[in-house]
Amino acid sequence: MPSAERPRPPMETIRRHGLVTRLTHWTNVLAVLVLLASGLQIFNAHPALYWGETSTFSRPWVAMAAVERGGEFVGLTKVGGAVFETTGVLGYSGEVRGFPAWATLPGYRSLADGRRWHFFFAWVFAINLAVYLAAGLIGGHVRRDLLPDRDQIRPRRILREIADHARLRFPHGAEAKRYNLLQKLAYLIVVFVLLPMMLLTGLCMSPAFGSVGYGLIELFGGRQSARTLHFLSASAIVLFVVVHLAMVVASGAWNNIRAMVTGRFAVRPEEAGT
Template identity: 30%
Template sequence: MQQLDYPAWLRVEHWLNVLFLTLLVRSGIEIIATHPKLYWRNDSRPGTEWARFTRKTMPKDRLYDTLDEEESYSSLVSLPGHKKLGMGRHWHFISVIGWILTGAVYYVLLFATGQWRRYIPQDWSLFPTAWDDLLTYLSFNLPPLLPGQPLDALQKLAYAAVIFLLAPFQIATGAAQSPAIEARFPWFVRLFGGRQAARSLHFLGLVAFLLFIPVHLLMIGVWGWPELNALMIFGDVRDLNWAIAASLLILAGIVAVHVAATVVSLKRPRSVQRALGAVVSPVRRTLLRPLKSTQAYPRRKVSVEHRVNGKPPCSLEYKTMAVHGFVDWRLEVGGLVEEPRVFSLADLRALARPQTQQVLHNCVQGWSSIAQWGGVPLQTVIDLVRPLPGARYLCFLTMQDNGRDEPGAEGAGQFYEVVDLGLAKHPQCILAYDMNGDPLPIKHGAPLRLRLETQVGFKMAKWIDRIEVVSDYAAIGAGMGGWREDNVFYDKDVEI
């Protein structure tokens, strides 16, 4: 076998790639467990999924929400497992950052050192040669290496596809699932066929990685694992036994990271939420917070059926208001404001001509749907109460008893959400009282809900009856920025 040149930086990058990829795979499985179905159409209509990873069947004779569809996967396959979407998201995003930074350094050094010639085809004749190599492999023989190179033609094309096509494809389809990117650049998501198509393609990209890995390991074994392993550890083949020991030690370290991540996430989720959020949140705010929604889906794209997430209030007071068309309902807006106000539903409708928007709803679980929402711009209401200096956040208090949605979680009770005051200025941030041309249905948040199109769905509080303007949210609940952030450890800023 021809001597290979594996510089130290490439060897380090190789093992970092293994670490981040395995973290991405396990945390990605945790994320898909919350809605274990894949679609090609944006409406995610029940029964139209092309793949499902659950045996659950939903009832047709009563209302259910998407939390009822959630699966609990074992920690052996998902990170951390057991319906911990908040933890899964934290690990997925920190791993994405690590993987992209590792890849960026890899690309720079690949071209700076000339190593790119090992992987990028430079002659069209390589393609028929690769076909001949495949036939040679199928005959259980080894094809010849390319002249002056350490790979055969088929290996070169496979590595080039993974490095320069599959990896960027995964990043692009992952970005296409960001509500902020989708809201600001709808054309980008349309390149992949829509939000759900991007999610499906992202999954298929994962499958491609999972297929590549065993083939890659098989090829290493066929061409001589001890020597190739030694080259990836020490850069030479002088100490085969030490190289084996070192590689096993590295793999044990990677496994130890996974075990520690799983155990700490299950036993000390608040610590993980704070630690990983301290890294992920600034990156997310820097890259995605400036994006503002410019969506304008045509009326024909409105989904026939919009999924339900969250169970409506069940109090006698709410039911009485609902029976009477919410004429007695009031929205209180107070806190750090010069002029606290109370609005009836009729008052809100009279404030301004209803703003309507046909937009894509992105649930944190993964499903999506297009609807037309009508209401009053949130900024119009905020301007009337005139926030005082120091006001930075809006806390939305609702009539929802979240103990019905998350019966096993601590803090069951009134649902609340905190958003940055600056988001109220976004052009498609409204307090919605209409949906698809009719009054907002009870199951979707009547009489009033928030629409903030650059965020995932759980931030858009439903069944609102009070907005509190505050300077800080540290004293609200557990101080993490909302009911789900406090009790099921979601991230506060959810532009992705």
């Protein structure tokens, strides 16, 4: 029988994600979304970033503002020595503000309400991260699923995976039953670098923490440097989320979402070399 006429074998279903991984994943999604939106509300109170201990108002390295030209406001965003016109999004979006109302929580101007949302979900985020790390280390999820295998770190294998991702070619069969190297590296960086940095730099901006954790503030280069690193780590997480969602859709949205809801992931057995 020609191969084109062979019946397609049934899908093989494997257990991809444990209960704790799934619960902490969705809790983290909610917490990070609220933290980002409320963080932009807080940022709008002073839409500029500096390096060092204090704010040098005349020399921000990032700043959002609005200027009047010909009777109309124009939004401007400064990054280093470059200035970009960002009317409608940054600096001016119907009113003078850093980020537009649709991106902030709450949508109306309120530093106090933004801080309430931010601080409450910061605790949700911190506790959830601690639960994930503890369960992952004790249950073996980190060692089993996130640490690269020896065969995955061979130079030829790394180059092949980068090329496959660039062409949106994703692993199948036995290879699809585990995270590939690029996935593992991305998750390790997010879980063990970006998320902890966002948490620690956020603590550095708290006046109450400054009296007991000044050494950490100095480690980050000062309170304003910590604020800048907080913003940059949050921006990197946004970039990760955008790429992550694109990969989820490109590699099979329903299968990936079902795996993170039920824990089950479908793989075709003939592609596993069986």
